[in-house]
Amino acid sequence: MNTNTRKKCLVEFQLAEQPLRPGEVAIVGAGPGDPGLLTLRALMLIQQADAVVYDRLVSPQIMELVNPGAERIHVGKASGCHYVPQEETNELLVQLATRQRRVVRLKGGDPYIFGRGGEEAEFLVENDIDFQVVPGITSAAGCASYCGIPLTHRDYSQSVTFVTGHRKGDQSLELNWQTLAAPGQTRVFYMGLHNAPTIVKELTAHGVSAKCPVALVERGTTPLQHMTVTTLDDLVETIDREDFQPPTLIIVGEVVQLAEKLARPAQAGWNSALAGPAAAHAGRRPA
Numbered sequence: 001m002n003t004n005t006r007k008k009c010l011v012e013f014q015l016a017e018q019p020l021r022p023g024e025v026a027i028v029g030a031g032p033g034d035p036g037l038l039t040l041r042a043l044m045l046i047q048q049a050d051a052v053v054y055d056r057l058v059s060p061q062i063m064e065l066v067n068p069g070a071e072r073i074h075v076g077k078a079s080g081c082h083y084v085p086q087e088e089t090n091e092l093l094v095q096l097a098t099r100q101r102r103v104v105r106l107k108g109g110d111p112y113i114f115g116r117g118g119e120e121a122e123f124l125v126e127n128d129i130d131f132q133v134v135p136g137i138t139s140a141a142g143c144a145s146y147c148g149i150p151l152t153h154r155d156y157s158q159s160v161t162f163v164t165g166h167r168k169g170d171q172s173l174e175l176n177w178q179t180l181a182a183p184g185q186t187r188v189f190y191m192g193l194h195n196a197p198t199i200v201k202e203l204t205a206h207g208v209s210a211k212c213p214v215a216l217v218e219r220g221t222t223p224l225q226h227m228t229v230t231t232l233d234d235l236v237e238t239i240d241r242e243d244f245q246p247p248t249l250i251i252v253g254e255v256v257q258l259a260e261k262l263a264r265p266a267q268a269g270w271n272s273a274l275a276g277p278a279a280a281h282a283g284r285r286p287a
Ligand SMILES: C[S@@+](CC[C@H](N)C(=O)[O-])C[C@H]1O[C@@H](n2cnc3c(N)ncnc32)[C@H](O)[C@@H]1O
Pocket: 032, 033, 057, 107, 108, 109, 110, 111, 112, 113, 114, 115, 137, 138, 139, 140, 143, 189, 190, 191, 192, 217, 218, 219, 220, 221, 222, 246, 247, 248, 249
């Protein structure tokens, strides 16, 4: 068997495996936006589903790959304004499954990383609904790679921490700042725009240099990617000046300086959107 045939067989095998059963829910990670970052299993499931419950972070390009005959139900959440309360989404999944639909709950990034996938899975278990979970590429991994930022690097960063920049019900951002300020690490703040002043204040108060490089990445891996490198000192001003909006990640650590060398817009697959000097801006929203 030549290499091409072997590859084709592997893809066909992946696409044919594990059919989604009536009455089952698949909680599926859609990755950060670029459809090229979907897993084969995610693709197979969205093509089999007859109901897809999706949120705001699932890109339109990925929704184009969904079974055209499937019912599409948007339960998207914008920060601070929930279109459909979580409890209603949980109930909806149970109702669809009880009606013997083959349900995909499609979520941005990875369902179990700041995605409430755990809460939804718990609810399904409590209601005796069969389910499976398909991991996705979390936005930290996808966006960092597309922006030329290795999240770890032997010379700069020996660990990486994914941190929420937003607490349930707008509680104050109480994190272990001492640990987050330790040197030799990369911190990736999800949902951190609103609390950026606290992030700067606490990290610098606990010993991180005000000159520490920071990357802001909005809508990473999509044609609307907007990425800027700044410093902790200038973070809040940069967010205001460049009008960063959710979904945005804040990456803090020495690895960010590598973006200047490693950002390769042409390789990201979104040439037109990412064109421009790689140094400070690896991608911008089209004007
Ligand atoms: C509710 S969390 C969901 C995270 C998702 N489960 C994941 O694994 O990436 C939403 C936050 O993820 C980040 N995010 C998700 N997709 C993103 C993208 N394409 N570009 C930048 N940030 C993104 C933003 O910080 C956004 O506010």
